Amino acid sequence: MSRWIDEALAEHAQAEHEHSAHEPLTPAGRAELPLAEAQDREQQVLDRIDRARRRRPKVREERVTMSHGAGGKATHTLIEAVFLDAFRNPLLEPLEDAAALQVNGARIALTTDSYVVSPLFFPGGDIGDLAVNGTVNDLSVSGARPLYLSAGFILEEGFPVAELTRLAESMRDAAAAAGVHIVTGDTKVVQKGKADGCYINTAGVGVIERDIDLGVAHAQPGDAIIVSGPIGDHGVTIMLARGELDIEADIESDTAPLNHLVAGLLDQVPSVRAMRDATRGGVATILNEIARAADVGVLVSEDDIPVRAEVRGASELLGIDPMYVACEGRLVAVVPGQDAEAAVAALRAHPLGEQAAVIGHVRQEQPGIVQLKTAFGGTRIVDLLVGDPLPRIC
Amino acid sequence: MRFVDEFRDADKAHALAAKIAALCEPGRQYKLMEVCGGHTHTIYKHGLEDYLPESITLVHGPGCPVCVIPMGRVDDAIHLASQPDVIMTSFGDMMRVPGSGGSFFDANAEGTNIRMVYSPLDSLKLARQNPGKQVVFMAIGFETTAPSTAMTMIRAAAEGLKNFSVFCNHVTIVPAIKAILDSPDLRLDGFIGPGHVSTVIGCRPYEFIARDYGKPVVVAGFEPLDILQSIYMLMLQLSQGRSEVENQYARVVPWDGNIVALKAIGQTMELRPYFEWRGLGFISHSALQVREKYAAMDAERLFQVPGVRVADPKACQCGEVLKGVLKPWECKVFGTACTPETPIGTCMVSPEGACAAYYNFGRMNRSRVAEAAQVGRP
Numbered sequence: 001m002s003r004w005i006d007e008a009l010a011e012h013a014q015a016e017h018e019h020s021a022h023e024p025l026t027p028a029g030r031a032e033l034p035l036a037e038a039q040d041r042e043q044q045v046l047d048r049i050d051r052a053r054r055r056r057p058k059v060r061e062e063r064v065t066m067s068h069g070a071g072g073k074a075t076h077t078l079i080e081a082v083f084l085d086a087f088r089n090p091l092l093e094p095l096e097d098a099a100a101l102q103v104n105g106a107r108i109a110l111t112t113d114s115y116v117v118s119p120l121f122f123p124g125g126d127i128g129d130l131a132v133n134g135t136v137n138d139l140s141v142s143g144a145r146p147l148y149l150s151a152g153f154i155l156e157e158g159f160p161v162a163e164l165t166r167l168a169e170s171m172r173d174a175a176a177a178a179g180v181h182i183v184t185g186d187t188k189v190v191q192k193g194k195a196d197g198c199y200i201n202t203a204g205v206g207v208i209e210r211d212i213d214l215g216v217a218h219a220q221p222g223d224a225i226i227v228s229g230p231i232g233d234h235g236v237t238i239m240l241a242r243g244e245l246d247i248e249a250d251i252e253s254d255t256a257p258l259n260h261l262v263a264g265l266l267d268q269v270p271s272v273r274a275m276r277d278a279t280r281g282g283v284a285t286i287l288n289e290i291a292r293a294a295d296v297g298v299l300v301s302e303d304d305i306p307v308r309a310e311v312r313g314a315s316e317l318l319g320i321d322p323m324y325v326a327c328e329g330r331l332v333a334v335v336p337g338q339d340a341e342a343a344v345a346a347l348r349a350h351p352l353g354e355q356a357a358v359i360g361h362v363r364q365e366q367p368g369i370v371q372l373k374t375a376f377g378g379t380r381i382v383d384l385l386v387g388d389p390l391p392r393i394c
Numbered sequence: 395m396r397f398v399d400e401f402r403d404a405d406k407a408h409a410l411a412a413k414i415a416a417l418c419e420p421g422r423q424y425k426l427m428e429v430c431g432g433h434t435h436t437i438y439k440h441g442l443e444d445y446l447p448e449s450i451t452l453v454h455g456p457g458c459p460v461c462v463i464p465m466g467r468v469d470d471a472i473h474l475a476s477q478p479d480v481i482m483t484s485f486g487d488m489m490r491v492p493g494s495g496g497s498f499f500d501a502n503a504e505g506t507n508i509r510m511v512y513s514p515l516d517s518l519k520l521a522r523q524n525p526g527k528q529v530v531f532m533a534i535g536f537e538t539t540a541p542s543t544a545m546t547m548i549r550a551a552a553e554g555l556k557n558f559s560v561f562c563n564h565v566t567i568v569p570a571i572k573a574i575l576d577s578p579d580l581r582l583d584g585f586i587g588p589g590h591v592s593t594v595i596g597c598r599p600y601e602f603i604a605r606d607y608g609k610p611v612v613v614a615g616f617e618p619l620d621i622l623q624s625i626y627m628l629m630l631q632l633s634q635g636r637s638e639v640e641n642q643y644a645r646v647v648p649w650d651g652n653i654v655a656l657k658a659i660g661q662t663m664e665l666r667p668y669f670e671w672r673g674l675g676f677i678s679h680s681a682l683q684v685r686e687k688y689a690a691m692d693a694e695r696l697f698q699v700p701g702v703r704v705a706d707p708k709a710c711q712c713g714e715v716l717k718g719v720l721k722p723w724e725c726k727v728f729g730t731a732c733t734p735e736t737p738i739g740t741c742m743v744s745p746e747g748a749c750a751a752y753y754n755f756g757r758m759n760r761s762r763v764a765e766a767a768q769v770g771r772p
Contacts, residue, residue, distance in 0.1 A: 004496070005707045005731075005738050012730040042723055046757060049729035060736055063503035067490075073735045245512060309395050316398060318512075319745070366758065376618045377404035378441020380755040386490075386734040 004060060015055060016048065050368065057081050071280030071326075072385030094215055094293075097276060098142035100208060107208035109144030111135060114201040118392045120163070122241040124233075124252030127200055128167035130328060130394060132174035132182075133257050134279065135204040140259040141275035141331055143214045143266065144206030146178060152186040152201040159197050167198065178257035180204070210266060216286075216334070218273040219294035223362040224340035226333045228261060228347050229254070229355045230306040231283050235325035236314045238393050247317060249310040256329030261350045265333065268346035274334040277327070279394055281385055283359075284323035286332045287370045288384045290362070298370040300360030300382070323372075324385045326393045334362065401617030402440065410622045411445040417629040424450045425581065426628055427718055429571060430588035431458030431746025432616050438755035440618040450625070453580070453718035454748035456570045456674065457588050459535040460487045461716060461740040461747045464672045465704040467563055468493030471532050473700055474561055474693055475506040481524060482508040482561075483517040484532040487744045492737055494704045508532075514546040521550070521558040530693045533560050538590040540564040540682060541655035544662040547684075547691050561693040562684050565669065567591050568599050569680035575607050579719040584628040586621065587613035589643045594659075596651025597639050604637045615643040662688050672740050673706060673713020712739035715748055722752040729753055 057077035067074035084092065091099045098111035115131045125133075132149065139146040151171065155164070175182050233254040240247055258277060266272060276286045283305070291298045307315075307322045315322045329352060335343045340358050347353030370382040418424070428434055434454045437443060443452065456462060468491055475482040475498075482498075489498045489510060498508045511517055514531050521529040533543040543560060550558045567588060574580065587600055592613045600611045610631035614624035624642045631638060641647055662685055669681030684692035693699070706712065709727045714720040722728055722741065732738040734750055741749035 005492075005709075008731040008736060008738065009707075009709050009727065012727070016730070045723045045728065049753075049757065052730040052733075061496075061500060061503070063500070065499040065503050067499060067735075077735070244516070312395055312398075316395075369758065371758065372441075374440045375399075375404070376402045376440040376442070377407055378444040378618075379758070380438060380441045381757050383734075383754045383757075 008060070012052060015052070053368070067386070070385060071285055074386065075281075076384065094217065096142060096215060097138040098144065098206070100142065109139050109142045109206045109208055110203070111138040111142070112201065112203035113138060114199065115394060116196070116199050116392050117238060117394050118196060119238075119241055120167070120197055122253055123237055125255040125328075126167060126170050127198060128170035129174035130253075130255050131200040131202045132171050132178065132180070133255050133328060134394065135202040136178045136180060136257045136259055137277040137329075137331070139204050139206035140257070140262040141214075141277050142206070142208070143210060143212045143262075143275075144208045145263070146180045146204055146206040146259050148183045148205050149175065149180055150184045150186075150203045151182050153188070154195055154199040154201075155187065155189045156195040156197050157189060157192040164198065167200075174257065178259055210270070212266070212270065212272070214272065214274050215293070216274045216276065216290045217293040219290050219296055219334045219362045220273070220336075221296060221362055221364040222337045223273060223334050224337050224343070224358050225287070225290070225298065225300060225360045225362065226335060226340065226343055226347065226356060226358050227278070227283060227306065228258075228331045228333070228353045229329075230308045230311065231278060231327050231330055232307060232311040232315065232322035232325035234328040235282070235393050236311045239318070240314065245318070247314055249314055251308065251310040254327055254329035256352055258329060258331055258352065261347065261352045262331070264350050265343060265346045269335055269339050269343045271339050272333055272335050272343065276332050278330045278332055279326050279328060282322070282324040282326055283332055284321070284370070284382045285384060287382060290334060291368050291370050294362070295367045297363045297366040297368075298360060299363055299373065300370070301373045302375040303373075304357055304359045306355045306357050323382060328394065337361070398617070401615075401619045403619065406619055407445055407622055410619070410626055414445075414450070414622070414626050414629055415447045417626070417633045418447050418449050419633070422449060424583045424629070424632070425453050426450065426584050426586060426625060427453040427455045427574070427582050428586040428614075428621070429455035429457045429567065430586075430591065431461065431744065431748070432590060433586055433588070433614065433621055434458070434748050434751050435746050436616050436618055436621060438751040441755075442618050442621060443756070445622060446625070453582065454715070454722070455718055456574065456671070456716045457536065457567060457591070458716075458741070458744050458746040458748070459539065459565070460491055460744035461712065462565060462570070462671045462674070463488075463491060463534060463563060463740060464670045465492070465494050465706065466670065466702055468497075469495065469704060470699045470701060471561055472498065472501045472506065474530055474697055475501060475508050477528075477697060479527045480507070480530055481520060481527050482506065482530045482532055483511045483514075483520060484508055485534065486510045487746075488532055488534060490737065491740055491743045514543050515549070518546060518550055518553070518555065518558060521555050525557060527557060528696070529558050531558070531560050532563070534563045536565055536567050536588070536591045537594040537659070540659050540663065541594060541652070544658035547662045547688055548658060550691060551688065556690075559691045559693040559696055560684060562663065562682060564663065564682040565671070566665075566680055566682065567595075569677050570671065570674065571600075571603065573674055573677055574717055575603065575609070577717055577719075580717060582609060582718070583632060584610040584612070586624050586628070587611045587639070589613060589615050589620075589647060592643065592647045592651070594652050594655045597641050597647065597649050598651075600639045604639050608637045610637045611639045613639070613641045613643050613647055615646065661685075670703065673711075673716045675713075707738055710739040712741045715739075715741050722749040725749065729757070
């Protein structure tokens with residue numbers, strides 16, 4: 001029998017053994033148990049799963065697979081087990097979109113991101129403006145005013161210079177729109193076949209001028225959860241732009257710089273507790289990060305989540321959930337309940353936030369778990385994504 | 395959105411739920427099996443169980459194409475994909491299914507070229523683009539997907555493509571239902587019949603269930619109201635002491651099935667004498683193989699397939715889950731050693747698998763949810 005299964009079994013048996021209060025489960029035929037007893041047993045299993053989920057993650061695979069890049073559970077596991085383990089320090093540990101640093105009394109935010117989207121050009125944008133906006137947004141949702149970016153290019157031998165020029169111009173325009181400058185960079189070329197056209201890395205610094213301390217760990221029961229607009233546009237656009245699906249829809253990527261939208265929100269509602277831009281893994285991933293970091297429950301309502309009809313339609317056809325589809329110009333904000341209306345109003349005052357909406361609340365019950373009230377009227381869990389329905393989305 | 399929202403109307407659901415509750419005899423427990431994994435997915439995704447009285451239990455059936463593939467077939471597929479100059483194509487669901495040495499994803503990390511496709515026809519495109527390679531399609535699924543494999547083979551033959559073949563793992567639903575009916579472990583009151591399979595095979599093949607076993611069958615659609623209405627139709631039959639095959643999904647399912655699709659299957663494939671199902675063991679005449687006439691497109695004939703039988707891990711109770719004997723959370727390894735990110739059993743892999751559906755969508759105590767709902771929104 002395969003080794004990995006034995007290892008997995010032994011590991012969990014050991015962990016559960018240490019949790020000695022655990023009661024053994026009865027053998028098969030339990031479906032006939034009286035209802036109350038069955039529910040108790042189910043709760044025991046749920047508790048056991050909860051403990052298993054809180055254990056230190058371990059990378060089981062011997063090699064990196066595509067799942068490790070999907071932004072879901074496998075990505076989290078890889079980051080925590082490999083990178084966090086190796087680099088561990090208090091600035092990295094919160095695993096926020098940008099690190100907040102103190103330099104001679106000034107508060108600086110630093111972030112980096114690499115872009116491998118395929119195709120390079122898509123409706124509503126290209127890898128160039130995506131690379132600028134993505135880094136601007138990581139700084140913005142950290143409460144910083146983005147200032148300077150670096151740009152690193154990994155180019156494949158044979159890549160057309162005309163396309164590279166187009167990308168550079170698009171980056172220039174995106175930087176101008178966001179009010180940042182690209183001040184340093186790097187260029188590498190690899191042999192044909194060793195890369196796919198063009199990959200871009202950007203890093204950015206910004207300054208945190210406000211007296212705020214943002215972080216998903218600050219979420220508290222009673223807080224409202226807000227999205228700044230319709231979700232899933234970018235991911236669905238990329239998927240359709242690849243032309244593999246023979247589906248056409250009138251839809252564009254939402255790639256945009258969020259710094260002005262965020263500034264407007266923070267001006268009006270300084271009590272904002274956390275913000276994240278909903279990129280890889282979508283809104284569902286952020287909700288799970290909130291639930292996990294703050295050890296709170298999250299309840300959202302499907303009816304309240306803005307999704308364009310085109311995105312919903314494509315998602316229905318493909319069997320994917322827009323909650324997991326990437327956006328590149330949307331943020332999720334956690335604000336105290338009493339400030340929810342003001343926050344939505346502040347977001348709606350900006351063109352990028354016209355369809356901002358409260359989608360749910362933070363609560364005490366079921367810590368660590370995100371629940372969705374479905375449009376149909378039922379309830380279900382929204383977990384971290386495991387597989388990768390859409391590789392190379394950003 | 396049209397054709398979606400009208401099938402998810404909460405008001406209609408409340409009305410149906412009240413009618414269902416009114417049909418429950420006091421003190422009687424009802425067990426209804428949804429045969430198809432697509433139904434399991436819908437039930438959990440929309441939280442449909444919130445509408446059912448506690449006396450009705452939905453039992454998840456074997457109709458999940460990925461779930462019934464035994465480990466040995468995954469190993470065989472990876473062996474095929476490891477042959478020189480082979481590109482394998484597969485539906486996305488299969489990519490994470492564990493064989494004894496890992497999944498297709500792991501195999502790719504080791505150097506195989508297994509690509510995800512949305513349609514078997516995409517394999518033909520690949521075959522045309524890569525004339526020096528053999529493109530092997532990992533064909534899985536019930537009668538729902540078998541016609542698309544058949545049509546792909548027919549088209550490949552018409553084009554004279556020499557580098558396309560099929561690793562055929564198609565299975566048929568009726569023998570599996572019969573195995574469950576004959577299993578002593580389980581007493582069911584009725585079946586929510588598989589909708590998509592029935593678009594191909596029609597409703598007649600289920601008549602023996604009503605006639606010989608006295609169990610009602612309602613072929614159901616895949617929207618939550620479809621399923622709720624089917625439960626109502628089953629409860630109505632039970633309350634009136636009837637056992638018949640009824641078609642809730644008449645907007646898609648013709649009573650006699652799709653003759654063109656059935657002919658395409660018959661032209662290219664034939665029944666295997668027997669086939670191993672994960673957890674259910676060998677079931678005779680329960681799967682399809684490529685016909686002699688299409689031998690040139692049969693990966694099992696073109697390559698040496700080891701065909702080693704790999705026993706299921708002892709701890710894995712997929713078989714009991716597939717038969718509906720155990721609820722997913724009752725499996726010993728559920729949610730701890732076996733999770734969607736590191737699945738041991740197939741039921742934890744496919745979005746249609748009962749364990750994955752429960753883990754991803756239903757992992758909460760419904761009685762507590764109900765209590766919380768009565769207290770009001772937090």
